[in-house]
Amino acid sequence: MVAAMAGVGSVAGYGTGARLEYPLIPLIFGIAATIWPEQWLRLFSAKADMIETGSAYLRIVGPTYGFFGLGLSLHFASQGAGRLYWPLTAGFLRIAVALGVGWIAPSITGSLEWLLGALTLGLVVYGMTILAAVRSGAWFRQDLLSSKSPERALLMVTSSNQTRTQRTPA
Structure with missing residues (x-):
């Protein structure tokens, strides 16, 4: 519809603007x-313990949602570039940090805030890992041609499956 209304050249502008929704x-x-x-939490419940814990969560973890948005937008861009390694x-690192630190820190301190801090750290690790990889040129490296690359292995399996499917008589 965008191309029909504003021309083919405007599709790139629309696509870029729409992608900015992911981090924003x-x-x-x-x-x-x-x-x-x-105010946000009362939309769901008025129970005092839920409001207290949810408020702590949003005050500690909420400021790092931008790192999640950054990681999410770069994840989708990486998917478009065919570079998902x-x-x-970064997603596995986020889980490892959140679970590892989230288990160790509260067991030592007995504090919910340390658990929430672990979740915060996981979001920062997620966004910054993908940003560092993209900024370092991970999309443009020729390591895809290396037989040791996990992406190359997946590409080879996919190609061989497609070749077998094409050779099979109908």
Whole structure:
């Protein structure tokens, strides 16, 4: 529809603008939720313990939603570039950090804030890992041609499956 209404050249502008939603929505929501956590939470429940814990979560983790949005937008861009190694690695790192630190820190301190801090650290690790990989040129390296590359192995399996499918008589 965009091309029909505004021309083919405007499709790139529309696509870029739409992709900016990925980092902006978590960033804006994170800021709003950090400033007014009780108002957001009361949309779902008025129970005091839920409001207290949810407010702590939004005040501690909410400011880092922008890192999640950054990682998410770069994840989708990496998918378009056919380079998913680093986004998937970043996702596993996020889980490992959140679970590892999230288990160790509260067991030592007995504090919910340390658990929430672990979740915060996981979001920062996620966004920054993908950003560092993209900025270092991971999309443009020729390591895809290396037989040791996980992406190359997946590409080879996919290609051989397609070749077998094409050779099979109908």
